[in-house]
Amino acid sequence: MNLAELTQALLQFRDERNWAQFHTLRNLIVSLNLEAAELLELTQWKSEEEMLEISGEALRDECADVMLYLLLIAEKAGIDLEQAARNKLKKNAEKYPVAKSYGSSRKYTQLTQLAQPESHED
Amino acid sequence: MNLAELTQALLQFRDERNWAQFHTLRNLIVSLNLEAAELLELTQWKSEEEMLEISGEALRDECADVMLYLLLIAEKAGIDLEQAARNKLKKNAEKYPVAKSYGSSRKYTQLTQLAQPESHED
Amino acid sequence: MNLAELTQALLQFRDERNWAQFHTLRNLIVSLNLEAAELLELTQWKSEEEMLEISGEALRDECADVMLYLLLIAEKAGIDLEQAARNKLKKNAEKYPVAKSYGSSRKYTQLTQLAQPESHED
Amino acid sequence: MNLAELTQALLQFRDERNWAQFHTLRNLIVSLNLEAAELLELTQWKSEEEMLEISGEALRDECADVMLYLLLIAEKAGIDLEQAARNKLKKNAEKYPVAKSYGSSRKYTQLTQLAQPESHED
Numbered sequence: 001m002n003l004a005e006l007t008q009a010l011l012q013f014r015d016e017r018n019w020a021q022f023h024t025l026r027n028l029i030v031s032l033n034l035e036a037a038e039l040l041e042l043t044q045w046k047s048e049e050e051m052l053e054i055s056g057e058a059l060r061d062e063c064a065d066v067m068l069y070l071l072l073i074a075e076k077a078g079i080d081l082e083q084a085a086r087n088k089l090k091k092n093a094e095k096y097p098v099a100k101s102y103g104s105s106r107k108y109t110q111l112t113q114l115a116q117p118e119s120h121e122d
Numbered sequence: 123m124n125l126a127e128l129t130q131a132l133l134q135f136r137d138e139r140n141w142a143q144f145h146t147l148r149n150l151i152v153s154l155n156l157e158a159a160e161l162l163e164l165t166q167w168k169s170e171e172e173m174l175e176i177s178g179e180a181l182r183d184e185c186a187d188v189m190l191y192l193l194l195i196a197e198k199a200g201i202d203l204e205q206a207a208r209n210k211l212k213k214n215a216e217k218y219p220v221a222k223s224y225g226s227s228r229k230y231t232q233l234t235q236l237a238q239p240e241s242h243e244d
Numbered sequence: 245m246n247l248a249e250l251t252q253a254l255l256q257f258r259d260e261r262n263w264a265q266f267h268t269l270r271n272l273i274v275s276l277n278l279e280a281a282e283l284l285e286l287t288q289w290k291s292e293e294e295m296l297e298i299s300g301e302a303l304r305d306e307c308a309d310v311m312l313y314l315l316l317i318a319e320k321a322g323i324d325l326e327q328a329a330r331n332k333l334k335k336n337a338e339k340y341p342v343a344k345s346y347g348s349s350r351k352y353t354q355l356t357q358l359a360q361p362e363s364h365e366d
Numbered sequence: 367m368n369l370a371e372l373t374q375a376l377l378q379f380r381d382e383r384n385w386a387q388f389h390t391l392r393n394l395i396v397s398l399n400l401e402a403a404e405l406l407e408l409t410q411w412k413s414e415e416e417m418l419e420i421s422g423e424a425l426r427d428e429c430a431d432v433m434l435y436l437l438l439i440a441e442k443a444g445i446d447l448e449q450a451a452r453n454k455l456k457k458n459a460e461k462y463p464v465a466k467s468y469g470s471s472r473k474y475t476q477l478t479q480l481a482q483p484e485s486h487e488d
Contacts, residue, residue: 002124006207013211017218018225022289026165026173030288032188033399036158037281039195043148044274045266045471051148060201063192064210066154067203070188073161079182081189085128088186089135096139103140105411144411152410155277159403166396167349167388227289246368250451257455261462262469270409270417276432280402283439287392295392304445308454310398310436311447314429317405323426325433329372332430333379340383347384 003081007071014072025076032069038062125203129193136194147198154191160184247325251315258316269320276313282306369447373437380438391442398435404428 014020039062042054074081095108104111136142161184164176196203217230226233258264283306286298318325339352348355380386405428408420440447461474470477 002204006204006211009208009211013215016220017223019223019227021225022227024170024173025176026168027289029161029165030284030396033155033158033162034281034285034288036155036188037278037284039151040155040274040281041278043151044278045271046148048146051146054147054199056199056201059199060206061210061213063196063199063201063203064206066158066188066192067207068210068214070185070192071207074185077176077178077181077185079178079185081185082124082128084182084186085189085193086131088183088190089128089131091183092190093135098138101139101141103143105141105144149411152274152406156403156407156410159400159406162396162403163400166400167393246448250448250455253452253455257459260464261467263467263471265469266471268414268417269420270412273405273409277399277402277406280399280432283395284399287395290392292390295390298391298443300443300445303443304450305454305457307436307440307443307445307447308450310402310432311451312454312458314432314436315451318429321420321422321425321429323422323429325429326368326372328426328430329433329437330375332427332434333372333375335427336434337379342382345383345385347387349385349388 003071007075010068010071011075023072023076025073028069028073028076032066032073035062035065035069039066125193129197132190132193133197145194145198147195150191150195150198154188154195157184157187157191161188247315251319254312254315255319267316267320269317272313272317272320276310276317279306279309279313283310369437373441376434376437377441389438389442391439394435394439394442398432398439401428401431401435405432 014023039059042058042062043051046054070081073079074084096111100111101108136145161181164180164184165173168176192203195201196206218233222233223230258267283303286302286306287295290298314325317323318328340355344355345352380389405425408424408428409417412420436447439445440450462477466477467474
């Protein structure tokens with residue numbers, strides 16, 4: 001099953017329940033944020049060791065919830081999600097040139113100088 | 123290009139920049155939340171009419187950013203995102219039986235009685 | 245009881261439970277975000293009419309939770325919250341001059357021209 | 367200046383700009399979430415050491431923004447924020463009895479047994 005088929009299953013789920021009336025773009029975006037927060041809640045108060053033991057099912061379910069709302073938003077807005085992700089990855093590659101961002105977690109707006117790449121030959 | 127190929131392209135992007143060191147599960151989940159908030163920001167102060175005019179590119183890019191972090195989280199945690207979404211959709215179908223949730227926006231914990239379905243008089 | 249006294253009561257609550265060990269700045273900020281999301285959840289799927297009927301207690305409690313974490317963050321970072329809020333309000337007044345922002349919901353970065361102010365004398 | 371005076375200054379700021387029309391409860395709650403996310407963004411990709419160096423002004427300003435929206439929400443909903451925070455702290459003290467929550471970061475729903483307190487051997 002690919003994203004298009006998943007979206008179809010999701011629309012059928014929605015329509016069987018007559019929920020399209022609630023699925024405005026605004027409501028879907030709010031709901032995606034709430035699901036993202038539930039994902040964040042899985043990390044709350046966790047030490048680094050405890051982070052490794054996050055239950056697979058809880059994590060899978062919260063990721064799935066984000067995915068499902070993302071598909072609904074994309075469908076609503078006529079966005080091809082895979083195409084959009086590919087394009088954004090290209091943009092990011094331009095915003096973060098390897099020479100300036102190698103090993104650096106700085107935001108692109110703060111990439112003022114070359115990062116120090118891996119090897120110092122002398 | 124499917125999600126597996128997209129993930130590969132994303133990992134290559136990450137590794138060319140030596141960013142795996144920053145990509146802990148916690149950091150990726152925080153970043154996904156920040157991208158979700160940027161999506162939410164597109165709706166800020168907007169009237170219903172203005173919501174219809176949200177720029178396609180901004181919306182596409184923010185959806186893409188959420189998607190990209192979701193793929194990184196899934197890769198990190200060994201989650202098959204499409205499978206997880208399918209399973210969650212099944213769970214949701216059980217939590218929200220049509221008879222109880224038809225036309226209702228109540229949370230499943232508050233579905234105490236039957237919703238009123240279409241009422242097919244004949 | 246003022247904010248300083250409230251903060252003292254909060255620190256006592258924390259210390260009686262030996263929770264200071266969990267209260268890193270990062271953890272407190274994550275928790276504040278989770279409480280903000282619970283506030284947002286009160287609006288989920290709500291129509292404008294339903295928004296008017298949000299239960300006073302739920303809203304009070306969620307606002308309180310945001311407030312409590314904000315006090316903990318401020319205490320941790322040595323911030324005088326009332327002073328900070330006053331200063332920020334001044335900054336906002338400069339970023340949003342009345343002549344440019346009157347009746348407009350635009351972000352300050354997009355305040356390119358004068359808004360139409362209140363009175364049209366002729 | 368106390369919270370009541372701060373709220374008055376904030377309402378004056380709002381009214382000088384004719385912004386009350388945008389300040390629905392829903393919009394204010396969304397905006398508070400966006401400010402909370404900006405606070406979270408200050409922690410993004412930061413190591414524990416880098417967290418210690420977060421610029422005081424950025425942190426102060428983001429805390430202030432959360433505070434300002436919280437005051438607007440409270441004013442809109444007729445909530446006495448200090449009273450609400452005090453009441454919630456009392457509720458929390460009941461949800462998290464010292465004997466069960468001492469030194470534990472578990473959620474109250476998972477406090478099934480006594481935490482191990484300091485162990486006073488005598």
